[in-house]
Amino acid sequence: MFKKLRSSASQLGGIVIANPYPVDNVEIIPAPLPDKVVLPLQQRMGDEAIACVKVGDKVLTGQVIAQTQDAFCVSIHASISGTVVAIDAQTIPHQSGLKSKCITIKSDGKDEWIEHKGHADFLYDSPQVLVDYIQQSGVVGLGGAGFPTHAKFNKIKPCHTLIINATECEPGIMCDDALMQHYAHEVIRGVEILLHISGANQAIIAIENDKQKAYQSLLTLNHNDKINIVKIPTKYTSGAEKLLIKFLLDIEIPANKFAVDEGVICQNVATTKAIFDAVIDGKPLISRIVTVTGDGVTQPNNFEVRLGASFAHIVALAQPDNHPHDSRMGGMMMGVDVKTLEIPICKVTNCIFINHTKAKPSIQECIRCGQCNQVCPVGLLPQQIYWYAKGENTDKAMDYNLDSCIECRCCDVVCPSHIPLTQYFSFAKALHRQKTQGQKKVDIARERFEFREYRLERNKTERAEMMARKKEELKQKMADDKVQKDKIAQAMARVGKNKK
Ligand code: SF4
Ligand code: SF4
Structure with a gap:
């Protein structure tokens, strides 16, 4: 079925690093509603969104609070219901401790949602209608890069293959593993939505071979001939987009080109689930699953948390010990050190490492x-x-x-x-x-x-x-x-x- 599949792990390059902080049971623990959320207006690939609320306004969960016309931007939504208490510069998750304009919402404790309606019969909608809907729902790549999802479909070349990157190859991170185990149906339906939008002939869900439970969950619920679930060797960097394409399809993407130029679209598996939520349930992206791990916490695990809640809010749930700690956002290989835990969880925050300070x-x-x-x-x-x-x-x-x-x-x-x-x-x-x-x-x-x-x-x-x-x-x-x-x-x- 595939153009060419490789079989040798050595052809992937990279190094084998087992999860240094394994847990017996990979769970998703819902974090309690935060007292306040801080939502940055700066977007990863585009301009700063413009606030469409003002201080003192009451907002509902899922309500649009900032927008822009920039093609690389998405709408920003309130992740809790409550009152807008500030629109000002706050410290955002960045190595340098950078400040950027944010909207702060104080919770009313009710979590009252806006009315929302999905497109359950999405096959009757044109791809463009769904792409616009994904943009309005605030969906961006949740794998770490934050690339706006809708922008991958505004392509000129037709797409022949859709790759769902479920490798989660950075050691220590386990939020995608948990997501696949608990939301396998949503992931498969999300892939079907993406097949409809992209017009691809096939979809490949690529998953590392140490995620046996997640693999089985997807396999059991997949009844679509166009979707193939492929195990790849567990090796760090197997998930790098160009390497994955080379491994699965034997297509080389040159340094100055993108996968879409060769008719391939890659999406992260958590993004695929967010697309399901947006299209089928009409729910914008207001929360994500975050792994909290490291030798400085007693209960490493995954927490489903509202965007804009502080790092400290969920690190507390993993029970940090009393040693001096260093904190890191993202994977232990490609992540960045952060100076404080009083920074908000963003769409790209897939993991927080809390490690004992070492020389x-x-x-x-x-x-x-x-x-x-x-x-x-x-x-x-x-x-x-x-x-x-x-x-x-x-x-x-x-x-x-x-x-x-x-x-x-x-x-x-x-x-x-x-x-x-x-x-x-x-x-x-x-x-x-x-x-x-x-x-x-x-x-x-x-x-x-x-x-x-x-x-x-x-x-x-x-x-x-x-x-x-x-x-x-x-x-x-x-x-x-x-x-x-x-x-x-x-x-x-x-x-x-x-x-x-
Ligand atoms: S950091 Fe660059 S040079 Fe070093 S192994 Fe990775 S790709 Fe190669
Ligand atoms: S840079 Fe480090 S790994 Fe590379 S050759 Fe020199 S000592 Fe060896």
């Missing part, structure tokens, strides 16, 4: 062991790129395909010298962008100058030509006038002669 190992010189080269899932030579990145020779680093680095940190993990290779690569990419943008600016300024010179020269030539033309016309006119005058004089002379 960082000291960085040593590269011993050229080559281990980093062996684990790179995209076949780069991190050791080589490191030398150029360190020397800020970004052109050379680009010659070694720095731009294909997915910043997965596999090379960091195996490096016996504890060199933060990915940090160097991330810095080198930014530096190269800056340099090329700087060069671009210089090129544009030069082009502008050259064009101005050309324009001035052309004006001068045109002016000279015009003057010459006018002079010629004047000369011609004077010659014509003289001929005319001569003719008149001759005629007058003839008349005078005749009179005599």
Whole structure:
């Protein structure tokens, strides 16, 4: 059925890291309603949404509170019922402790919903109607990237394959595993909605082979011939979009292209469930499942929590111990450290790590062991790129395909010298962008100058030509006038002669 399926785990690259904090029973524990929620207006891929409520307004759960016309933005909804108490800058989940404009709602404790109605007979709706509905329901990629879901369907190329990324390959995160076990029906129906919208011939749900319960749950409830549930080897980076496409379909997506350019659309499995909620139940995205884990909590598990509730609100449910902690948002490999737990849960918050504060190992010189080269899932030579990145020779680093680095940190993990290779690569990419943008600016300024010179020269030539033309016309006119005058004089002379 598939264009080409691979079978060897080694072809995936990457590294095997078991969940360091496994739990016996993967659950979804509903978090209590928070006292307040803080909802950022800044969108991951687009502009800041504009608030359509003001301080003092009463709002219902699911009510639109901010909107924008930006094609990459989605509507923002109240995640609890209550009163808008502030629209101001608040600390948002970001490594730098950045502040951004947010709407704060104080709960009335009632959780009263707006009226909502879904499209249960979605097959009678056109794909565009459903895409608009998904946008209005605030659905974005819940896997961590936050890419607006509707934007993947505004494509030019027809889609032949839909891939549902259920790999959840980052060690420690288990929210998608729990979602598939508890919402298998919703996931399968969500895939059917996406098949209708995309017009794809087939859908592949890709799931790592250590998620046996989730796999069985999906398999039991899938009765659609177009949907295939495929187990892939448990290995970190198996879920990276381009690698997954290569593994499942043997289609290579070049560095400067997207999956949609090759007729493939990828959606995260939790996003697929959010699409079911939006389309079938008419419910906007107002909550998500978050894993809270790490050696600093006594009960790691998954919690279903309202968007905008604080990290502290659900970390408390996992019972942190009394040791000093470091907090991290996202996976232990690709996540980022955060300075405080008084920041709101966002659509992309899939995991919170609470770990005991540990001393960082000291960085040593590269011993050229080559281990980093062996684990790179995209076949780069991190050791080589490191030398150029360190020397800020970004052109050379680009010659070694720095731009294909997915910043997965596999090379960091195996490096016996504890060199933060990915940090160097991330810095080198930014530096190269800056340099090329700087060069671009210089090129544009030069082009502008050259064009101005050309324009001035052309004006001068045109002016000279015009003057010459006018002079010629004047000369011609004077010659014509003289001929005319001569003719008149001759005629007058003839008349005078005749009179005599
Ligand atoms: S070079 Fe980039 S893609 Fe390769 S292992 Fe290192 S971080 Fe990952
Ligand atoms: S793993 Fe570290 S020490 Fe070994 S070659 Fe790569 S950068 Fe050098």
